[in-house]
Amino acid sequence: MAGRPASPTSTSSTLSCITVATAQESPDPMSASPPGSTPPTSLGDEASIASDATIKMDQLVEGPESPEESTPIKQQPEDIPMPGVAPEETPQSVGRRSSRRQSGKVATYNVQILAGTAIHTPTKYLQKHHGNVYRGGSQGAVAAAAGANNTEVQEERSAEPQGTRESIDPVEQQIANEIAQDAHRRKSSRVDLRKEAIKNKMAATGSALAKRGQEMFSNGKDRIQQALGGSSQDSEKNSTKAIAKSSTKRSRPSTATEPEDLEEQPQQEQEFAKPKRKKWEEQGLYVGQHRGFDPRLTEGQNRQKRRLQPKENKALPLPLFNGERLLSGNPQENHRDFKLPFDVFSPLPRKIKVDGWVKLSKNRFVGDASSVWKKSNHQDGSKCYCSPEDGCGVSCHNRSMYYECNDSNCNLTPEECGNRPFAELKKRAKGNRYDYGVEVVETKDRGFGVRAMRSFDPYQIIVEYAGEIITQGECERRMKNEYKKNKCYYLMSFDNKTIIDATRGTIARFVNHSCEPNCEMIKWTVGTEPRMALFAGARGIMTGEELTYDYNFDPFSSKNIQICKCGTASCRGVLGPKPKDQGKDRKNAATSFITGTKRKIQEVLGSRGSGSAPSSPNKRQKTTSFASVALTKVQNALAETAASRAKAEKDAIEAAAQKMSREERANRRHSTHSAPVTLTSQTTSKVVTNEISRSITHGSNKVITKVSRASFPATTKRTTVSFLHKEPKPGQLRPVNKVGGMSSALQRHASALKDKSRLLSRSKTKSKIASKPPSKTPSKEAGAPSKSRSKVTASLVKPAPSQDILITASSLRSSLSAKFRQSTLTFDPMPAESSATPVVNKPINTDKIEEKDDDDDDDDDDDIVEEADPEELEKEMETILLEDEEEDEIDVDVDDEGKDIDEDTAEDEDEEDRSSSEEEFEPTRYIKKITAKQVQAAADGVVKETIAGSVRAQRRAAAVVARTSLGSLVEEGIGGDE
Numbered sequence: 001m002a003g004r005p006a007s008p009t010s011t012s013s014t015l016s017c018i019t020v021a022t023a024q025e026s027p028d029p030m031s032a033s034p035p036g037s038t039p040p041t042s043l044g045d046e047a048s049i050a051s052d053a054t055i056k057m058d059q060l061v062e063g064p065e066s067p068e069e070s071t072p073i074k075q076q077p078e079d080i081p082m083p084g085v086a087p088e089e090t091p092q093s094v095g096r097r098s099s100r101r102q103s104g105k106v107a108t109y110n111v112q113i114l115a116g117t118a119i120h121t122p123t124k125y126l127q128k129h130h131g132n133v134y135r136g137g138s139q140g141a142v143a144a145a146a147g148a149n150n151t152e153v154q155e156e157r158s159a160e161p162q163g164t165r166e167s168i169d170p171v172e173q174q175i176a177n178e179i180a181q182d183a184h185r186r187k188s189s190r191v192d193l194r195k196e197a198i199k200n201k202m203a204a205t206g207s208a209l210a211k212r213g214q215e216m217f218s219n220g221k222d223r224i225q226q227a228l229g230g231s232s233q234d235s236e237k238n239s240t241k242a243i244a245k246s247s248t249k250r251s252r253p254s255t256a257t258e259p260e261d262l263e264e265q266p267q268q269e270q271e272f273a274k275p276k277r278k279k280w281e282e283q284g285l286y287v288g289q290h291r292g293f294d295p296r297l298t299e300g301q302n303r304q305k306r307r308l309q310p311k312e313n314k315a316l317p318l319p320l321f322n323g324e325r326l327l328s329g330n331p332q333e334n335h336r337d338f339k340l341p342f343d344v345f346s347p348l349p350r351k352i353k354v355d356g357w358v359k360l361s362k363n364r365f366v367g368d369a370s371s372v373w374k375k376s377n378h379q380d381g382s383k384c385y386c387s388p389e390d391g392c393g394v395s396c397h398n399r400s401m402y403y404e405c406n407d408s409n410c411n412l413t414p415e416e417c418g419n420r421p422f423a424e425l426k427k428r429a430k431g432n433r434y435d436y437g438v439e440v441v442e443t444k445d446r447g448f449g450v451r452a453m454r455s456f457d458p459y460q461i462i463v464e465y466a467g468e469i470i471t472q473g474e475c476e477r478r479m480k481n482e483y484k485k486n487k488c489y490y491l492m493s494f495d496n497k498t499i500i501d502a503t504r505g506t507i508a509r510f511v512n513h514s515c516e517p518n519c520e521m522i523k524w525t526v527g528t529e530p531r532m533a534l535f536a537g538a539r540g541i542m543t544g545e546e547l548t549y550d551y552n553f554d555p556f557s558s559k560n561i562q563i564c565k566c567g568t569a570s571c572r573g574v575l576g577p578k579p580k581d582q583g584k585d586r587k588n589a590a591t592s593f594i595t596g597t598k599r600k601i602q603e604v605l606g607s608r609g610s611g612s613a614p615s616s617p618n619k620r621q622k623t624t625s626f627a628s629v630a631l632t633k634v635q636n637a638l639a640e641t642a643a644s645r646a647k648a649e650k651d652a653i654e655a656a657a658q659k660m661s662r663e664e665r666a667n668r669r670h671s672t673h674s675a676p677v678t679l680t681s682q683t684t685s686k687v688v689t690n691e692i693s694r695s696i697t698h699g700s701n702k703v704i705t706k707v708s709r710a711s712f713p714a715t716t717k718r719t720t721v722s723f724l725h726k727e728p729k730p731g732q733l734r735p736v737n738k739v740g741g742m743s744s745a746l747q748r749h750a751s752a753l754k755d756k757s758r759l760l761s762r763s764k765t766k767s768k769i770a771s772k773p774p775s776k777t778p779s780k781e782a783g784a785p786s787k788s789r790s791k792v793t794a795s796l797v798k799p800a801p802s803q804d805i806l807i808t809a810s811s812l813r814s815s816l817s818a819k820f821r822q823s824t825l826t827f828d829p830m831p832a833e834s835s836a837t838p839v840v841n842k843p844i845n846t847d848k849i850e851e852k853d854d855d856d857d858d859d860d861d862d863d864i865v866e867e868a869d870p871e872e873l874e875k876e877m878e879t880i881l882l883e884d885e886e887e888d889e890i891d892v893d894v895d896d897e898g899k900d901i902d903e904d905t906a907e908d909e910d911e912e913d914r915s916s917s918e919e920e921f922e923p924t925r926y927i928k929k930i931t932a933k934q935v936q937a938a939a940d941g942v943v944k945e946t947i948a949g950s951v952r953a954q955r956r957a958a959a960v961v962a963r964t965s966l967g968s969l970v971e972e973g974i975g976g977d978e
């Protein structure tokens with residue numbers, strides 16, 4: 001290939017903004033470049049490929065690979081010559097700053113970009129840059145060709161002084177020269193840049209041809225061919241070669257490599273990617289932690305704090321802290337749980353995207369809200385007089401009033417003042433993600449939540465709850481239309497009857513509820529306007545903790561009640577205030593509600609004077625129909641109540657019977673009877689009578705079995721069985737008034753107790769309002785309680801105060817007799833030497849009860865079985881129960897299904913109710929109480945009956961009323977106190 005003379009003209013490309021000039025025309029007197037030296041263009045640079053030096057392409061020579069040569073982004077006038085630096089002259093020009101002079105001629109100069117390794121160059125820029133190349137068309141191709149020619153010339157020239165140089169890559173040579181030059185240059189930022197670029201370039205030189213480069217090369221080649229349309233094959237070949245080389249040199253080291261260059265890749269990676277290793281990775285998770293370490297302080301502050309503390313012996317390993325923790329009285333108080341470093345467990349490499357969440361960073365008024373806002377008087381009503389020493393700390397008046405300090409209400413400077421949380425928040429928002437400090441996370445079962453990405457001091461502001469400020473009317477409209485199908489609402493009542501709707505709002509809207517929260521949502525006054533923000537609680541917040549606050553949610557209706565899944569020890573079960581479902585509170589609430597309902601209904605029906613009835617006949621008719629519907633529904637609900645109560649009673653009876661049965665069996669296991677005795681129905685009564693007589697004779701025992709549900713929550717029925725523990729003698733038929741005896745009797749005759757229909761019908765008889773009696777055939781014995789005190793012997797199962805089931809002596813006797821008429825008991829009166837016969841306790845409601853009485857130490861006439869006189873029996877039973885004797889109590893708690901429940905649960909009961917239960921042991925008072933309640937129930941009718949029923953049913957009734965008529969009635973303007 002023959003070298004071509006440099007053109008006297010210069011060319012420039014508007015596309016690539018590359019200026020190419022020949023050295024001959026350089027006006028720079030300082031130019032050390034000899035004529036014909038290469039201009040400061042870069043062959044490999046894509047910009048050069050796009051250069052538009054079509055005509056002068058054969059006059060151009062390849063410039064040195066110095067960064068200065070490869071820039072030009074700005075367009076250079078064609079007539080301005082550019083001094084070039086030929087590769088071969090570089091050694092001679094050391095110290096002459098030729099490049100610097102050249103750079104003076106080039107309009108723009110960015111070594112990093114032109115080196116192709118500017119790792120900090122925005123990708124966008126590079127893409128654009130490459131884009132120029134691709135769009136360069138034939139002009140670019142020509143420029144590339146020109147570059148190629150330059151290379152050719154350069155190679156040729158290089159070959160002249162040193163014949164061996166043809167084999168050396170001119171680019172490498174150039175780089176070496178540049179480095180040599182650099183050694184003599186004075187330090188400057190530009191030089192540093194150059195060095196960096198050179199280093200990168202060296203790395204790039206060693207790297208493989210990038211795919212992109214290859215494409216560019218082939219594209220360029222095609223274009224050159226098109227543009228030249230038949231130029232010398234040789235020159236074309238060379239030029240394309242040069243382009244390929246340059247492309248390779250310009251490609252970034254991180255791009256795809258050819259197989260032969262793969263080996264070099266790790267070395268580069270080593271050079272460029274040296275990830276920092278965390279201390280804890282090598283030294284363990286406890287590294288850096290010492291006693292008194294405060295994670296909220298910086299390293300420096302912690303170090304300073306440590307210096308003030310006495311030196312400690314660190315001979316023991318860190319688990320020492322754990323030991324201390326265990327030994328300390330209240331571990332939670334003195335120590336925090338160990339937390340993994342945030343970067344160990346942080347599972348969020350990127351932000352979570354939430355559909356439908358439009359972010360707002362500050363409040364925005366919508367509709368009439370702003371006029372409502374303006375009308376209200378928002379004056380700054382607080383001032384503080386803190387000194388710089390106080391720093392507007394806890395004693396600051398503004399702080400205590402939740403007013404943010406500012407220049408008008410505080411004398412301190414922002415630096416001195418510690419009560420400018422919203423200003424702090426503003427500053428933080430300008431920082432990075434970690435400064436901001438919160439991120440959205442997805443929880444297991446509560447949708448999205450918010451997590452801390454940093455620690456927060458106690459009471460420190462975390463994030464503002466901002467969104468659209470709307471009026472109540474707008475809120476209702478949105479609820480009815482836009483949010484009709486929403487599961488989550490982000491509405492929070494705000495100032496002056498406005499509402500913040502954070503459906504479009506800050507991240508604070510994702511903060512979940514907890515019954516043991518770590519944050520608080522507080523309204524502050526900032527300047528003259530109120531603002532809501534989430535603040536850390538008294539414990540502060542550790543990095544990674546989920547942020548929660550107590551919604552204190554008002555569900556408006558039972559329909560909106562949401563189950564709480566916060567999982568804390570003191571969880572209330574629902575989002576919002578603790579339901580009033582215990583003790584009197586619940587009863588009172590139900591009573592007041594139902595009383596109010598009743599009154600309204602009666603008013604509507606006009607049953608309480610004409611004054612309260614609706615004036616208009618239409619209205620009256622309408623409301624009356626509402627009322628009648630309501631009444632029907634209430635009655636239905638009450639019927640359901642009665643049914644559920646009946647079931648509860650039955651369960652309670654069964655549970656009590658089973659309990660006693662168990663005890664009986666346990667007692668029997670100690671005895672050794674074997675010979676069965678058959679008891680006829682006639683003898684059974686006698687046995688009972690005898691037992692009673694004996695109890696009177698021996699008498700210090702009493703059996704009182706009662707169930708009082710009044711004092712327990714709806715889901716729990718408590719059966720209190722009081723009795724004296726006394727082991728019966730072997731062979732003895734235990735007396736009724738003794739524990740074992742009574743329970744035995746109860747068990748034997750449990751068929752009577754288990755007879756649902758009788759008990760239910762009895763309770764039904766007392767319940768005047770029950771529309772559907774659960775028992776079809778109320779038994780005679782289970783009729784209304786006797787007026788005579790003497791007839792009441794025990795309240796065996798008392799589901800509710802006003803619905804106590806009274807078992808009179810006669811009813812019990814009749815019931816038992818009826819059963820025993822068909823029952824046969826096997827009874828072993830005497831202890832047998834070989835009592836191998838197993839004790840058989842059949843279910844208490846079987847017709848035939850086989851029993852082996854193990855009492856074998858009977859010293860009395862226990863085996864004598866006589867016919868019982870009903871009257872006598874009744875009297876005796878009464879006497880027993882009226883005796884004031886020492887007693888032992890065993891509380892048996894049963895749940896809805898009649899199963900025993902934990903004692904702890906039962907202990908939660910209201911003390912007052914407990915004591916009232918105790919009082920009920922006194923039969924006389926008990927009877928009176930029942931009578932009074934019955935009278936009251938009769939007077940109050942339906943409503944009172946509802947109160948006495950299960951709370952579940954009460955709720956149902958209340959809900960029905962609320963849903964149907966009451967709401968409508970209230971809407972009708974009837975109103976009331978409920």
Ligand SMILES: C[S@@+](CC[C@H](N)C(=O)[O-])C[C@H]1O[C@@H](n2cnc3c(N)ncnc32)[C@H](O)[C@@H]1O
Pocket residue numbers: 445446447448449487488489490509510511512513514562563564565566575
């Ligand atoms: C203001 S949003 C909180 C963000 C919500 N988790 C989300 O995904 O958008 C309130 C809703 O979150 C749910 N939620 C919040 N705390 C809860 C908790 N402790 N138990 C159950 N659900 C909860 C409820 O559905 C509630 O209506």
